[in-house]
Amino acid sequence: MDHNKIPQATAKRLPLYYRFINNLNHQGKKRVSSKELSDAVKVDSATIRRDFSYFGALGKKGYGYNVEYLLGFFRKTLDQDETTDVALIGVGNLGTAFLHYNFMKNNNILIKMAFDSDPEKVGTTIGDVPVYHIADLEKKLDGVNVAILTIPASEADGITDRLVAEGITGILNFTPARITVPEYIRVHHIDLAVELQALVYFLKHYPLEETKQLD
Numbered sequence: 001m002d003h004n005k006i007p008q009a010t011a012k013r014l015p016l017y018y019r020f021i022n023n024l025n026h027q028g029k030k031r032v033s034s035k036e037l038s039d040a041v042k043v044d045s046a047t048i049r050r051d052f053s054y055f056g057a058l059g060k061k062g063y064g065y066n067v068e069y070l071l072g073f074f075r076k077t078l079d080q081d082e083t084t085d086v087a088l089i090g091v092g093n094l095g096t097a098f099l100h101y102n103f104m105k106n107n108n109i110l111i112k113m114a115f116d117s118d119p120e121k122v123g124t125t126i127g128d129v130p131v132y133h134i135a136d137l138e139k140k141l142d143g144v145n146v147a148i149l150t151i152p153a154s155e156a157d158g159i160t161d162r163l164v165a166e167g168i169t170g171i172l173n174f175t176p177a178r179i180t181v182p183e184y185i186r187v188h189h190i191d192l193a194v195e196l197q198a199l200v201y202f203l204k205h206y207p208l209e210e211t212k213q214l215d
């Protein structure tokens with residue numbers, strides 16, 4: 001399947017589907033209906049059916065979708081069979097938590113190395129990840145092309161320029177800074193304050209029905 005043919009909005013929902021289908025598979029479930037999926041991932045079933053038609057998965061009425069088939073497709077599409085190495089920049093409160101979190105458990109994503117400017121942190125290993133000095137970024141990066149930024153906002157631009165010069169293609173930016181990159185570089189910005197505000201807004205204006213809350 002040509003991945004470019006999957007619409008971006010569908011592609012964004014893939015990890016969500018993958019996580020749920022993977023759990024079902026672990027529980028030994030062989031099939032799943034679009035209604036079950038819809039309740040679990042909070043995407044309406046019409047959208048799920050349309051998304052899945054792009055994957056060549058056509059659910060049968062009264063049967064649903066084959067869990068193994070979907071899992072095989074998601075694994076390939078999300079490159080779950082390959083490990084993606086990631087570098088984390090900034091081993092503070094947030095960065096340290098990520099280093100302790102084992103991303104490999106559900107996804108084949110590995111934080112392979114971390115960088116910090118604090119001499120107390122450089123040379124240590126946190127959650128099996130070595131922490132190098134930020135001055136050695138260019139020397140150590142060695143083909144890693146995804147980075148997580150958990151440094152102070154004031155440092156974000158300078159570090160981003162260095163990452164871009166080293167061939168990084170994707171950045172997950174946790175700093176409040178809006179970083180500027182060439183258009184061929186993908187930046188996903190995660191702003192927890194905005195996410196929280198959105199949650200509170202939805203709670204206020206679109207409260208869920210009681211039965212759904214009990215799910």
Ligand SMILES: NC(=O)c1ccc[n+]([C@@H]2O[C@H](COP(=O)([O-])OP(=O)(O)OC[C@H]3O[C@@H](n4cnc5c(N)ncnc54)[C@H](O)[C@@H]3O)[C@@H](O)[C@H]2O)c1
Pocket residue numbers: 089090091092093094095115116117118121134149150151152153155159174175176192
């Ligand atoms: N802690 C949170 O809950 C939270 C939530 C949302 C966003 N953020 C954002 O994430 C970023 C990190 O937050 P934090 O709480 O972990 O901060 P922190 O101060 O605990 O950690 C920042 C780390 O970056 C290192 N650092 C500073 N300059 C550097 C440089 N030039 N190169 C490499 N390392 C450098 C510091 O030594 C420190 O270890 C901030 O931009 C913050 O606004 C934090």
